[in-house]
Amino acid sequence: MFTGLSAFPLTPVSEQGIKEYEFIGLVEHLAEAGVDSIGVLGSTGNYAYLSHAERARVVKLSVENAAGVPIVAGIGALRTRDVLANAESAQEAGASGVLLAPVSYQKLTDDEVFDLYATVCQSLSVPLCVYDNPGTTHFEFSDELHGRIAQLPQVRSIKIPPVNSDIQAATKRVARLRKLIPSDVTIGISGDAAAATGLNAGCDAWYSVIGGIYPKAALAIIRAAQAGDATTAQQLSEQLEPLWALYREYGGSLRVAATIAEVTGRVSQPCLPQPLQTLQGGDRKRVEQVLEHLELD
Amino acid sequence: MFTGLSAFPLTPVSEQGIKEYEFIGLVEHLAEAGVDSIGVLGSTGNYAYLSHAERARVVKLSVENAAGVPIVAGIGALRTRDVLANAESAQEAGASGVLLAPVSYQKLTDDEVFDLYATVCQSLSVPLCVYDNPGTTHFEFSDELHGRIAQLPQVRSIKIPPVNSDIQAATKRVARLRKLIPSDVTIGISGDAAAATGLNAGCDAWYSVIGGIYPKAALAIIRAAQAGDATTAQQLSEQLEPLWALYREYGGSLRVAATIAEVTGRVSQPCLPQPLQTLQGGDRKRVEQVLEHLELD
Numbered sequence: 001m002f003t004g005l006s007a008f009p010l011t012p013v014s015e016q017g018i019k020e021y022e023f024i025g026l027v028e029h030l031a032e033a034g035v036d037s038i039g040v041l042g043s044t045g046n047y048a049y050l051s052h053a054e055r056a057r058v059v060k061l062s063v064e065n066a067a068g069v070p071i072v073a074g075i076g077a078l079r080t081r082d083v084l085a086n087a088e089s090a091q092e093a094g095a096s097g098v099l100l101a102p103v104s105y106q107k108l109t110d111d112e113v114f115d116l117y118a119t120v121c122q123s124l125s126v127p128l129c130v131y132d133n134p135g136t137t138h139f140e141f142s143d144e145l146h147g148r149i150a151q152l153p154q155v156r157s158i159k160i161p162p163v164n165s166d167i168q169a170a171t172k173r174v175a176r177l178r179k180l181i182p183s184d185v186t187i188g189i190s191g192d193a194a195a196a197t198g199l200n201a202g203c204d205a206w207y208s209v210i211g212g213i214y215p216k217a218a219l220a221i222i223r224a225a226q227a228g229d230a231t232t233a234q235q236l237s238e239q240l241e242p243l244w245a246l247y248r249e250y251g252g253s254l255r256v257a258a259t260i261a262e263v264t265g266r267v268s269q270p271c272l273p274q275p276l277q278t279l280q281g282g283d284r285k286r287v288e289q290v291l292e293h294l295e296l297d
Numbered sequence: 298m299f300t301g302l303s304a305f306p307l308t309p310v311s312e313q314g315i316k317e318y319e320f321i322g323l324v325e326h327l328a329e330a331g332v333d334s335i336g337v338l339g340s341t342g343n344y345a346y347l348s349h350a351e352r353a354r355v356v357k358l359s360v361e362n363a364a365g366v367p368i369v370a371g372i373g374a375l376r377t378r379d380v381l382a383n384a385e386s387a388q389e390a391g392a393s394g395v396l397l398a399p400v401s402y403q404k405l406t407d408d409e410v411f412d413l414y415a416t417v418c419q420s421l422s423v424p425l426c427v428y429d430n431p432g433t434t435h436f437e438f439s440d441e442l443h444g445r446i447a448q449l450p451q452v453r454s455i456k457i458p459p460v461n462s463d464i465q466a467a468t469k470r471v472a473r474l475r476k477l478i479p480s481d482v483t484i485g486i487s488g489d490a491a492a493a494t495g496l497n498a499g500c501d502a503w504y505s506v507i508g509g510i511y512p513k514a515a516l517a518i519i520r521a522a523q524a525g526d527a528t529t530a531q532q533l534s535e536q537l538e539p540l541w542a543l544y545r546e547y548g549g550s551l552r553v554a555a556t557i558a559e560v561t562g563r564v565s566q567p568c569l570p571q572p573l574q575t576l577q578g579g580d581r582k583r584v585e586q587v588l589e590h591l592e593l594d
Binding site for chain 1: 312
């Protein structure tokens with residue numbers, strides 16, 4: 001399950017709750033496109049902003065509408081108690097795996113993070129992907145800590161932050177981590193702009209934001225990389241450079257992805273939980289222009 | 298209310314809930330010492346880790362046991378919807394003021410933060426203190442943004458991060474901010490090690506962690522500063538340098554304060570919500586040695 005394209009859909013919301021019909025539409029679109037798994041309640045799915053009940057509902061809706069595509073559900077929370085509750089309801093709702101980031105308010109220590117994973121793994125019957133996303137969690141994993149956590153029997157994948165754009169540096173980075181983890185633990189790349197390089201450098205999976213909106217474009221990149229055609233994978237990614245530029249300019253992928261979903265009519269506006277806002281005015285225009293230029297579907 | 302010593306108690310918890318009896322003891326101790334206000338559910342009070350119901354309960358318990366000392370309650374949350382719910386229950390429970398930090402998972406923009414404060418202020422009948430704590434919120438206020446937010450009628454104080462230890466630089470910093478905000482908005486210093494300098498530089502309040510455990514020591518510093526005796530304020534703070542050194546060494550004040558509360562029997566162990574842990578082993582010994590040396594009460 002933790003190989004290939006894992007597509008991360010948004011969770012469109014109003015201030016009253018989940019826009020369920022629109023969310024189901026996003027999930028169905030991904031299942032039809034043939035993604036390898038669907039990662040609900042990732043950072044793109046705004047897991048950190050939703051209540052426990054809303055999160056349980058999102059997992060249930062996605063399992064019911066994914067036509068058998070495995071659902072990986074984000075269970076992260078500031079407090080271990082809440083992570084355990086999310087893990088239980090995700091499993092009850094039929095998630096095939098879970099994704100856990102060490103979310104922080106107070107900066108966490110390595111021992112605290114290890115104990116979090118160890119505690120959660122004891123209550124899991126499905127496999128877990130370690131979600132290494134320092135941009136939002138403000139926790140920096142050392143490779144040594146990744147190695148310790150990866151020994152926990154439920155851990156089967158590590159979602160790593162963007163690799164260096166130099167393929168040799170990226171290959172060394174993936175190989176270094178690989179040496180420290182069991183052979184049945186996969187490594188997945190995140191950060192869409194770095195995905196082709198990450199896959200060409202030996203990553204087994206792509207945890208993808210753009211794959212949650214334009215799965216065909218993401219599948220074309222990953223299938224090329226999986227077939228050993230590194231050049232095509234890289235070229236296809238470079239064609240999407242105007243999109244990666246928007247991510248860089250607007251502080252990450254979330255607001256860009258949510259704005260795309262709004263302007264293409266996939267979700268109604270506003271789709272983000274306040275205080276978060278999609279791009280407006282001239283910024284929104286720029287997104288529209290990039291989409292016109294790229295002609296994705 | 299947003300002047301003088303605002304003492305921030307811990308919220309001792311188990312994985313099952315608030316340790317209410319111990320929390321009441323902490324609040325009573327502060328009220329008896331004569332602090333000017335009590336800041337419950339600050340970062341020290343672990344607001345971000347508690348449920349809405351637990352937070353409402355903490356405010357109620359503190360109002361009931363503070364013997365008339367004003368209660369300022371932290372209402373921050375990732376989502377505006379949850380901030381509004383916290384504001385409502387804090388007011389219902391009798392809080393005299395609220396404290397709001399722009400907590401983030403996705404990095405926030407200036408406009409998002411302004412809109413958060415504007416939305417929350419519309420629903421408030423008590424005054425608000427803007428909580429500027431980039432170390433935990435990962436949001437950096439510009440002075441210009443502080444100026445805009447401080448125009449909102451409910452805003453009556455800004456809790457600023459540690460100032461430069463050089464008194465002239467600190468005085469300039471406080472004066473620069475003062476120029477941009479209405480005259481009835483106070484400026485309070487946080488970061489205990491910087492408090493004497495901040496107060497001597499013109500801050501009106503000290504939002505204090507150590508004041509939540511050793512209110513007499515904190516009161517001695519602030520009363521000296523308020524009386525214009527900058528030298529004594531600075532000397533009293535310097536006597537506590539071994540404590541400030543522990544804060545620096547252990548990533549901030551929370552784990553040190555919680556360890557102090559445990560080793561002095563104010564709270565039972567463990568008192569922090571998992572995954573957070575108090576200091577153990579040799580680190581705990583060091584805290585005990587510092588306490589022996591300082592002889593605080």
